[in-house]
Amino acid sequence: MAKGPYSEKVMDHFMNPRNMGEIEGANAVGEVGNPACGDVMKIFLDIDDAGIVKDVKFKTFGCGAAIASSSMATELIKGKKVEEILALTNQAIVDALGGLPPAKIHCSVMAEEAIEEALKDFYIRKGEDPAIVQKMK
Ligand code: FES
Ligand code: FES
Numbered sequence: 001m002a003k004g005p006y007s008e009k010v011m012d013h014f015m016n017p018r019n020m021g022e023i024e025g026a027n028a029v030g031e032v033g034n035p036a037c038g039d040v041m042k043i044f045l046d047i048d049d050a051g052i053v054k055d056v057k058f059k060t061f062g063c064g065a066a067i068a069s070s071s072m073a074t075e076l077i078k079g080k081k082v083e084e085i086l087a088l089t090n091q092a093i094v095d096a097l098g099g100l101p102p103a104k105i106h107c108s109v110m111a112e113e114a115i116e117e118a119l120k121d122f123y124i125r126k127g128e129d130p131a132i133v134q135k136m137k
Contacts, residue, residue: 006064007098009072014064019074021057027125030118032110039063041070043114047122051082058114065104066111072096073111082122086136088115 006014026044033040039062046055056078058070073093077085090112094100100108120130 005101006068009096009098010065010068010100013068013071013097017058017067017071019057019071019078020059022059023055023057026057028118028122030114030116030121032113032117034106034110039066039110041066041110041114043070043074043111043118045077045118045122047082053077053080053082053085062110063104063107065100066107068097069093069100069108069111070114073115077115082119083136085115086119086133088112089137 004011023044023046026046028045028047029042030045031040031042040060041062042059044057045053048054056074058074060067060070069090073088076088076092076096090105090108093108093111094105097108116133119133123130123132
């Protein structure tokens, strides 16, 4: 196959996205959008009492790199503790995808930010200070 700008992993996650959809009754939801282009990414988390992400789903209206970034991000955080995913950076998503073209890095940033927003929502719902999410970065 001719080599395009995308790694095989990106193509795989774009063609067969993991964990796409919605979680009804999710206890943390995060949404980010880019007003300039109208792209939207939404992440749903189901976090248990031990602080473990039991389930995660995403809905993304955006380009292939954004879909691949969301898909990879859900795989990186599923089964992990909240404390671990607080430290997730967009670079970790890019690395796991085998790289992204420079013009598409911001798509992975959207995934990092959507997870960040979901974690803030998680702490707010627990009655705790969501500022912890920024502090752990
Ligand atoms: Fe919309 Fe990149 S073009 S986020
Ligand atoms: Fe618009 Fe990737 S989400 S360029």
